[in-house]
Amino acid sequence: MAYEQTDIKEHAPVGKEHIEELPASTSHAPTDSLWTADAGSSVRLRIEENCPEEPLTVHQMFKASVEKYGNMFALASKKNNKWEKITFLEYYQFCRRAAKSFIKLGLERFHGVAILGFNSAEWFFSAVGAIMAGGIMTGIYATNSPDxxxxxxxxxxxxIIVVENQKQLDKILQVQERLPHLKAIVQYSGFLQQRIPDLYSWEDFMDLGLDVSDKELDNIIESQRANQCCVLIYTSGTTGKPKGVMLSHDNITWTASHASKAADVQPADTKQESLVSYLPLSHIAAQIYDLWTSIQWGGLVYFAQPDALKGSLINTLREVCPTSHMGVPRVWEKMMEKIKQEISECGYMKKKLVTWAMAVSLEANQKCMQKDDEKPFLFSLANSLVLQKLRAELGFSCCQKFFSGAAPIGTETVQFFLGLNIRLYEAYGMSESTGPHFMSGPHTYKLPSCGKVVPGCQYKIINIDSEGTGEICFWGRNIFMGFLNMENETKEALDEDGWLRSGDLGKIDDDGFLYITGRIKELIITAGGENVPPVPIEDAVKKELPIVSNAMLIGDRRKFLSMLLTLKCCSDMETMEPTEDLSLEAVEFCRQLGSQTTKVSDIVEGKDKEVYQAIQEGIDRVNSTATSNAQRIQKWIILKKDFSVSGGELGPTMKLRRPVVLEKYHNFIEGLYQE
Structure with a gap:
């Protein structure tokens, strides 16, 4: 078994020069400690022989980029139907202005600046400005409830809480009395609809600190150390209440440098990368990719419209033509469904041509795994005649790198995009590892792996079973400081030597590629004592049954396995709530069976015979490949409504929140187990 492992006990105490200079007020935890639960404490940096780079603060990283890329464009925002761009030097100056205004409002050292709203230049200014001013920035998901x-x-x-608009402001005003540390609210988009104390428009906020001197700000900046907390990422709460993941300056700056190298990101003085920012910046994947990596390498960030995920994203992509693009699996799935729908509406000859070209591309890409592998002439023909045009329609005519992260992506989706000659490079990591710890890329690509360990990072596999599968553990400069105010949870996450336990099960092949096989906490242990990983079974059902949107396996401490199913349906374009109407793909599935149904209720309430029979046959096919009788699905039920973020079943990054589903559909589940 090939994996890297180092005896952590032999690591020398590192980073002392950055610790001994700290003011006494920030030295609450011992300087040789790898973790803390206190936002004002410092930790020992994990500097190794294979990773000796000098630690940097966020400001030092930004200042170095301004010196290299100062006159290049950094951010682009669309206003009055026109793209307005600012340079890195202007970007830096706006962040300093925001920092001075935070100081003026009384931002205390190691206290939070929370940002609630859709991605924008103001979001970036607030994030970097908060750190410059000595605070800790944290994003709040725009879909969050007031509580x-x-x-x-x-x-x-x-x-200070920075909100996007009146809708987000209203949430804060509802809970303002329960926020004892809150001093001010800043609204960065739209007009203030009410005048209340300590509420500022963006323009007024940016003018507040004009009388704060450069020296006062610089003194705060210079007092910051790379082993202090500057960012909080709150987990989405899929297994309990959210935890505040404390990330140090070094976590951010080191990861922005090294993870992007693994992804083949180019520095702007070689070739400037461009991307569209639209995924929630409160999540580590988008924050590292959009915000910090772009500062590190001089990338140009275009901000999508707030309704990006409601359909406008593709218009922005067509206008911008980014060089790289990242999506969570559900974004890629939605894109796949839309393309499939458009292909189905084509004329006979065009449909045949597209189907042929995609089949040729899929076969060529599966045979030629590495970037430099020579593909056959037939592929080149299919690509030039058909596939280039299809990619251009998606806004990907200039895109060289495509990433998927935040959750495992299905094989069907990966293969579909290979048919368009689009390789989805998977990144695997956690908030606690500052995002990616393993990455696929142009030179580290093998299906269905999620790549190799990021250079400078380490891993080990523990509790390995007979098939070579065990729990994946992480080590490196990207490993978090600890969970805020949660000492016990931090100790549970880190072993005695400081290795981060991922909770994920996986195995490594002889070439160092990682394959994720499941999650320990998601393992179903049946009443008979058999361990069943649910995700492979759920994925198999969705692959067999294209009408199924979500599948959740049930059976922990039960006599047999059962499954909750939801059907693919259309979403309300305003609320993104799932509607009654089946998606075109689902309707087509029904048509092929001889069913004329178009609504979920027609199937569920009418017990549509053809559809129910087809689903049972699909589950029978999945059961036929089960490794044991205990891993067969004995019963299933179709729910009346698809899972959604607003319904609570999915987290902000579209991860299934299993405890919520178990509680919400308790009666349905119990019904499956009644004799």
Whole structure:
């Protein structure tokens, strides 16, 4: 078994020069400690022989980029139907202005600045400005309820909350009395509809600190150390209440440099990368990719419209033609469904041509795994005649790198995009590892692996079973400081030597590629004592049954396995709530069976005979490949409504929140197990 492992006990105490200079007020934890639960404490940096780079603060990283890329464009925002761009030097100056205004509003050292809203230049200015001013920045998911916003703002001791608009402001005003640390609210988009104390428009906020001197700000910046906390990422709460993941300056700056090298990101003085920012910046994947990596390498960030995920993203992609693009699996799935729908509406000859070209591309890409592998002439023909045009329609005519992260992506989706000659490079990691710890890329690609360990990072596999599968553990400069105010949870996450336990099961092949096989906490242990990983079975059902949107396996401490199913349906374009109407793909599935149904209720309430029979046959096919009788699905039920973020079954990054589903559909589940 090939994996890297180092005896951590022999690591020399590192980073002392960055610790001994700290003011006494920030030295609450011992300087030789790898972790802390206190936002004001410092930790020992994990500097190794194979990773000796000098630690940097966020400001030092930004200042170095301004010196290299100062006159190049950094951010682009669309206003009055026109793209307005600012340079890295202007970007840096706006962040300093925001920092001075935070100081003026009384931002305390190591207290929070919470940002609630869709991606924008103001979001970036607030994030970097908060760190420059000595605070800790944290994003709040724009879909959060008022109570969820209150939890994050209170837990992070937020002195200032930056909101996008009136809708987000209303959430904060509802819970304002439960926010004892709150001093001010800043609204960065739209007009203020009310005048209340300590509420500022963006323009007024940016003018607040004009009388704060450069020297005062510089003194705060110079007092910052690379082993202090500057960012809080709140987990989405899929297994309990959200935890505040404390990331140090070194976590951010080192990861922005090294993970992007693994992804073959180019520095702007070689070739400037461009991307569209639209995924929630409160999540580590988007924040590292959009914000910090772009500062590190001089990338140009275009901000999508707030309704990007409701359909406008593709218009922005067509206008911008980015060089790289990242999506969570559900984004890629939605794109796949839309393309499939458009292909189905084509004329006979065009449909035949597209189907042929995609089949040729899929076969060529599966045979030629590495970037430099020579592909056959037939592929070149299919690509030039058909596939280039299809990619251009998606806005990917200039895109060289495509990434998927935040959750495992299905084989069907990966293969579909290979048919378009689009390789989805998977990144695997956690908030606690500052994002990617393993990455696929142009030179590290093998299906269905999620790549190799990021250079400078290490891993080990523990509790390995007979098939070579065990729990994946992480080590490196990207490993978090600890969970805010959660000492016990931090100790559970890190072993005695400081290795981060991922909770994920996986195995490594002889070439060092990682394959994720499941999650320990998601393992179903049946009443008979058999361990069943649910995800492979759920994925198999969705692959067999294209009408199925979500599948969740049930059976922990039960006599047999059962499954909850939801059907693919259309979403309300305003609320993104799932509707009654089946998607075109689902309707087509029904048509092929001889069913004329178009609504979920027609199937569920009418017990549509053809559809139910087809689903049973699909599950029978999945059961036929089960490794044991205990891993067969004995019963299933179709729910009346698809899972959604607004319904609570999915987290902000579209991960299934199993405890929520178990509680919400408790009666349905119990019904499956009644004799």
């Amino acid at each position: 969820a916003c209150q939890f994050v703002a209170s837990d992070s001791k937020a002195n």
